[in-house]
Amino acid sequence: MSTSVYTPGQVSEETGFSLDTLRYYERIGLLEPIGRNAAGQRRFTQEDIGWLGMIRCLRDTGMPIAEMLRFAELVRKGEHTIPDRIALLEAHDRRVEAQVGNLREKQTAIRNKIGYYRSVSC
Template sequence: MTIAQVSQKYGVSADTLRYYERIGLIPPVHRSAGGIRDYDETDCGWVEFIKCMRAAGLPIEALIEYVALFQQGDDTLPARKALLLEQREQLAQRIADLQAVLDRLDRKIQVYDEKCVAMERLLRRP
């Protein structure tokens, strides 16, 4: 696939894809004989993985480290797992924090609902 096709498929600009490759966020993409990026299934898998992890809020630095470890081979499996576990823990904490905020908003909205119902009752009285 060309960079334009990958860009369209994953909703990531071509500039972002080139940037991700340049900083090591995705491994070097295969190139055609003419030097044009030719994304294969593996390359697309990396783009999809990085897009998913970024959407979850993982920092670029952690993902660069993960990719670098991956490229070093299976000896880094424990380190990669530890990195992912640490990121998972941080994400779970952010989710818990957001859930607490959501719960507070729900309680606040409930108070407004109760006040609206009380106000409507007062307005209905002759």
């Protein structure tokens, strides 16, 4: 089993994060220091990519970076923080739920507006 690694370009391609964003995330500690080859270039592992997938989920659901940092720290501190991680993710899940609810509600209003415009213009 080859311990395959990925170049920044490949990771950017795969995760949708820009090269700058990947470097930025490493700088602020959202990613642990990424491994390097002899020339000092980053080589991401499968695990890094998995973690970036998690980051992607949290970002896309509106979690601020500050909170993702807290989550990252919990992960680093080891297994005994799993209950805390669950709590954090559950709280976030509730916010996502609320977000969807709010979105749906506002969407209905927008659709009503469209309907109104249609009734006026026809």
